[in-house]
Amino acid sequence: MIDQGAPGLKIRDLRVVFDGFVAVDGVDIDVPPGDVRFIIGPNGAGKTTLVDAVTGLAKATGAVTFGGEQLLGRKVHHIARLGIGRTFQTATVFEELTVLQNLDIAAGSGRGPLTMLRRRKGVPPGVAQALETIGLTGQRDRLAGTLAHGQKQWLEIGMLLVQDVKLLLLDEPVAGMSHDERDTTGELLGQVSAERTVVVIEHDMDFLRRFARTVTVMHAGKILSEGTVAQVQADPKVQEVYLGHSGVTSQSAVAAGEA
Numbered sequence: 001m002i003d004q005g006a007p008g009l010k011i012r013d014l015r016v017v018f019d020g021f022v023a024v025d026g027v028d029i030d031v032p033p034g035d036v037r038f039i040i041g042p043n044g045a046g047k048t049t050l051v052d053a054v055t056g057l058a059k060a061t062g063a064v065t066f067g068g069e070q071l072l073g074r075k076v077h078h079i080a081r082l083g084i085g086r087t088f089q090t091a092t093v094f095e096e097l098t099v100l101q102n103l104d105i106a107a108g109s110g111r112g113p114l115t116m117l118r119r120r121k122g123v124p125p126g127v128a129q130a131l132e133t134i135g136l137t138g139q140r141d142r143l144a145g146t147l148a149h150g151q152k153q154w155l156e157i158g159m160l161l162v163q164d165v166k167l168l169l170l171d172e173p174v175a176g177m178s179h180d181e182r183d184t185t186g187e188l189l190g191q192v193s194a195e196r197t198v199v200v201i202e203h204d205m206d207f208l209r210r211f212a213r214t215v216t217v218m219h220a221g222k223i224l225s226e227g228t229v230a231q232v233q234a235d236p237k238v239q240e241v242y243l244g245h246s247g248v249t250s251q252s253a254v255a256a257g258e259a
Helices: 047-054 076-081 099-107 125-133 149-161 179-192 205-211 229-233 236-243 250-258
Strands: 009-018 021-031 036-040 061-066 084-087 167-171 197-201 214-219 222-227
Touching: 009 047, 021 047, 021 214, 021 222, 036 047, 036 205, 047 061, 047 167, 047 197, 076 084, 084 149, 099 125, 099 149, 125 149, 125 179, 149 167, 149 179, 179 197, 179 205, 214 229, 214 236, 222 229, 222 236
Parallel strands: 036 197, 036 214, 084 167, 167 197
Antiparallel strands: 009 021, 009 061, 214 222
């Protein structure tokens, strides 16, 4: 189980500016270890830019620490080595290789290009555990390109798990998934969070209501609201942003974020 006393993700006064446009404007966020934090907000709210800043893809000012390590100013690969990994809206797997080969490459097992393409008898324990966690043990010898959409997303999460990532940043992981795939993904995130911290950028409000532990709502580069799903749904500020007026039911206010 994750050490709840360990340092989590701490963001202080984060600011990202593109050619005079303030995309993220003085944001403070605390994500404790083991949380499944959903970040939501209208298009242009700054959600993906925030994650880009955390992972070194966007230049930012302020402070971002994970596990007590300062992230801002580090190169992307240095941040990855600190146990931080992300996925994008479109899964980035090696489609011409098998599921097992994808995990092997991610794990950096030291096998050369030629041996990577050969079948072998044994599977490293970390890779075997990841296969079980993502539910693809029976698909290990299938080409990744032949997997269903949801399975490709699970494989990408597995590729992070074999790297012993401690902070997962997932950008709309259930986009385009079937109802059953979304359910399986939500259960997977809950399982993964037993030993890791998970941050999800999401627009699927039904998925959020079922699987988020805490929610951060962004608007115009700032934090608008934070709390449990119920607290955020009941916040008049959130209702105002999503529907343009207050006095609406909390459920419909946040559900409007699906548009």
